[in-house]
Amino acid sequence: MPLRSSKKDQPDLPALKLLANDIRQDVIRALVKAKSGHSAGSLGMADVFTALYFHVLHIDPKKPRWIERDRVVLSNAHICPVLYAALARRGFCSREDFINGLRKFGTPFQGHSNTHFNMGIETCGGPLGQGLSQAVGMALAARHDQADWHTYCLMSDGELDEGQSWEAILFAGKEQLRQLTVIVDRNNIQIDGFTEDVMPLEPLADKWRAFNWHVIESDGHNLRQIIDACEEAKTIYEKPTVILAHTIPGKGVDFMERHYEWHGKPPDPSEGRLALRELRSLAGQVTSEHE
Amino acid sequence: MTSPLNPHLFDADVEKIPTRNGYGDALVILGKKDPRVMVLSGDLTESTRAHLFREAFPERFIECGVAEQNMLGIAAGLALSGKIPFVCSYAVFMPGRTWDQLRVSVCYSNANVKIAGAHAGLSVGPDGATHQALEDLAITRVLPGLTVIAPCDYLETKKATLAAAKIKGPVYLRFARDATPSITTPRTPFVIGQSLVLREGQDVTLAACGPLLYEALRAAQVLETQHIHAEVINCHTLKPFDEETLINSVKKTGCCVTIEEHQIIGGLHSVVCETLSRNHPAPVSAIGMPDSFGQSGEPQELLTHYHMTAEDIVQAAKRVIKKK
Numbered sequence: 189m190p191l192r193s194s195k196k197d198q199p200d201l202p203a204l205k206l207l208a209n210d211i212r213q214d215v216i217r218a219l220v221k222a223k224s225g226h227s228a229g230s231l232g233m234a235d236v237f238t239a240l241y242f243h244v245l246h247i248d249p250k251k252p253r254w255i256e257r258d259r260v261v262l263s264n265a266h267i268c269p270v271l272y273a274a275l276a277r278r279g280f281c282s283r284e285d286f287i288n289g290l291r292k293f294g295t296p297f298q299g300h301s302n303t304h305f306n307m308g309i310e311t312c313g314g315p316l317g318q319g320l321s322q323a324v325g326m327a328l329a330a331r332h333d334q335a336d337w338h339t340y341c342l343m344s345d346g347e348l349d350e351g352q353s354w355e356a357i358l359f360a361g362k363e364q365l366r367q368l369t370v371i372v373d374r375n376n377i378q379i380d381g382f383t384e385d386v387m388p389l390e391p392l393a394d395k396w397r398a399f400n401w402h403v404i405e406s407d408g409h410n411l412r413q414i415i416d417a418c419e420e421a422k423t424i425y426e427k428p429t430v431i432l433a434h435t436i437p438g439k440g441v442d443f444m445e446r447h448y449e450w451h452g453k454p455p456d457p458s459e460g461r462l463a464l465r466e467l468r469s470l471a472g473q474v475t476s477e478h479e
Numbered sequence: 480m481t482s483p484l485n486p487h488l489f490d491a492d493v494e495k496i497p498t499r500n501g502y503g504d505a506l507v508i509l510g511k512k513d514p515r516v517m518v519l520s521g522d523l524t525e526s527t528r529a530h531l532f533r534e535a536f537p538e539r540f541i542e543c544g545v546a547e548q549n550m551l552g553i554a555a556g557l558a559l560s561g562k563i564p565f566v567c568s569y570a571v572f573m574p575g576r577t578w579d580q581l582r583v584s585v586c587y588s589n590a591n592v593k594i595a596g597a598h599a600g601l602s603v604g605p606d607g608a609t610h611q612a613l614e615d616l617a618i619t620r621v622l623p624g625l626t627v628i629a630p631c632d633y634l635e636t637k638k639a640t641l642a643a644a645k646i647k648g649p650v651y652l653r654f655a656r657d658a659t660p661s662i663t664t665p666r667t668p669f670v671i672g673q674s675l676v677l678r679e680g681q682d683v684t685l686a687a688c689g690p691l692l693y694e695a696l697r698a699a700q701v702l703e704t705q706h707i708h709a710e711v712i713n714c715h716t717l718k719p720f721d722e723e724t725l726i727n728s729v730k731k732t733g734c735c736v737t738i739e740e741h742q743i744i745g746g747l748h749s750v751v752c753e754t755l756s757r758n759h760p761a762p763v764s765a766i767g768m769p770d771s772f773g774q775s776g777e778p779q780e781l782l783t784h785y786h787m788t789a790e791d792i793v794q795a796a797k798r799v800i801k802k803k
Contacts, residue, residue: 259560303559303588310559312587315579321549322584325556325564328541332517332562352580355549 199243204411208238212440213467214273218290220460228437228450229267232375237274239414249279252308258337259326261311263319264344268301280308317350324360327368341370346378349387360428361400368428369421375437377448396430408433482667482675495658499597501636503528509644510536520567521547527567527597551577555584558591570596570612574619585649586622593643594651600740601781602657608772617745619651620718626650627718631692632662638669659690674721680708683796684728687738688714688747695738698792722754734799735763743767762802764795
């Protein structure tokens with residue numbers, strides 16, 4: 189269920205915060221069992237996924253193919269553990285199946301997510317730079333049909349190295365696709381190091397503005413800010429919107445935070461136990477005699 | 480049973496129309512029939528003949544500029560939202576530049592995108608090697624779920640375009656630039672995945688696709704005067720390939736020549752050899768690009784230089800018959 193407080197459409201922020209923590213724990217559990225996968229980005233985007241799947245999106249797990257649903261395109265699909273975790277908590281698939289099945293033979297929880305409408309997954313992702321173009325196509329389809337649904341494209345900052353990303357950014361600016369919102373995971377890391385060392389992106393906001401986009405900078409861990417940014421995006425009528433979500437890779441697990449080494453590796457069982465202990469205690473705020 | 484052919488096929492003034500015109504005319508028919516049909520072009524609207532659709536249905540035409548990778552991704556997004564997008568560019572750019580997008584955004588999702596690669600083969604002549612797509616069949620037919628069609632003339636291109644809209648899933652259609660002879664008639668059947676025997680014979684099978692099929696038919700005529708009876712098959716669909724028609728033919732003739740305006744590696748020659756080696760091994764020789772880049776020149780000069788004319792097919796047929 190979307191988590192809204194009694195006041196109409198107001199998010200229940202404390203509940204959302206706990207839910208983001210639950211999603212992070214599920215991500216850790218699944219990655220430990222998978223023995224491979226991407227930890228840092230998945231944890232870093234847990235708050236954005238929580239805001240989207242439990243407040244912003246118009247979706248219905250009972251009707252995954254509902255024609256009027258909002259679309260989500262996960263372009264940097266290596267962080268699909270957080271997508272699966274959010275979909276499972278939202279009721280699109282079983283939590284147990286995800287935790288036990290991530291990256292395993294014969295399951296729908298592929299190492300990079302692929303189109304699975306019944307599970308709420310719209311596109312195949314992974315090879316970077318492809319998602320935004322597909323999201324643009326969806327937004328065009330919605331506009332052509334005079335439909336109200338909105339398309340959200342989640343992408344990494346590293347994939348802005350790809351030329352195709354800028355082809356799509358140029359096109360969406362030309363077409364003034366107001367039913368398109370991009371959320372960039374601005375965590376400043378990519379596989380070979382920090383983005384500004386590998387291939388500097390700054391001034392990033394100015395670049396998007398120069399391509400005729402509305403730009404919002406947001407704390408990617410502040411649920412209020414993320415939700416407000418998504419709502420602001422819907423009020424911009426003449427431009428597509430990009431939310432530059434400033435996140436901390438590995439957020440929530442002290443020994444992973446800000447270490448790009450955690451981009452592409454999972455915690456081993458003992459690291460997993462440490463991570464879960466930290467998350468369960470809300471970074472030491474809650475203590476329990478039970479482990 | 481052979482299929483009907485243009486009765487004036489071997490006249491000196493045989494009617495010639497570019498295959499891409501069949502695509503353009505079919506798009507307008509499709510636009511009228513189905514509101515889901517949309518057309519995307521990468522700054523090559525007139526030369527891919529998509530301008531006819533743009534004039535008729537401007538609200539369903541999308542100009543994408545010189546950005547083929549984005550264009551194909553947009554098409555995937557449209558298809559995943561229920562549209563039937565036809566995407567137009569030159570074959571060297573799409574699938575040439577967009578193979579990863581074709582693989583992941585389109586084929587892996589089984590998105591209902593129709594890809595039109597124009598100016599394929601040597602017929603773009605004077606533009607030179609960079610613009611002569613001679614590898615497109617090889618890189619498309621390896622992709623799971625992608626239908627690959629190389630029609631032989633204007634009418635067949637028109638039929639193939641209409642048929643592509645009817646099947647669900649991605650389709651690659653390959654066109655030539657120049658006006659080429661009208662081989663088929665309105666009554667000639669066209670079914671995706673069904674090769675057509677155009678002429679029966681028991682000495683050698685000539686398996687061809689695209690406008691070079693005309694050279695194969697001319698070669699069969701020449702061979703006939705030398706008492707060699709060639710069977711000519713129009714293999715317009717490279718994938719899914721009609722194995723049965725080929726195998727039945729080679730069971731009778733015992734050998735085969737493949738004819739295509741494409742690298743010998745990876746295209747129709749490979750399809751035929753793979754099919755026969757698994758089912759009915761037989762000698763096969765190849766007419767096509769011999770693992771080299773093209774160059775500037777008039778199309779006919781190039782076909783002669785790279786040994787793709789009727790005379791070359793006659794020689795290849797005689798050589799392969801000796802290997803039986």
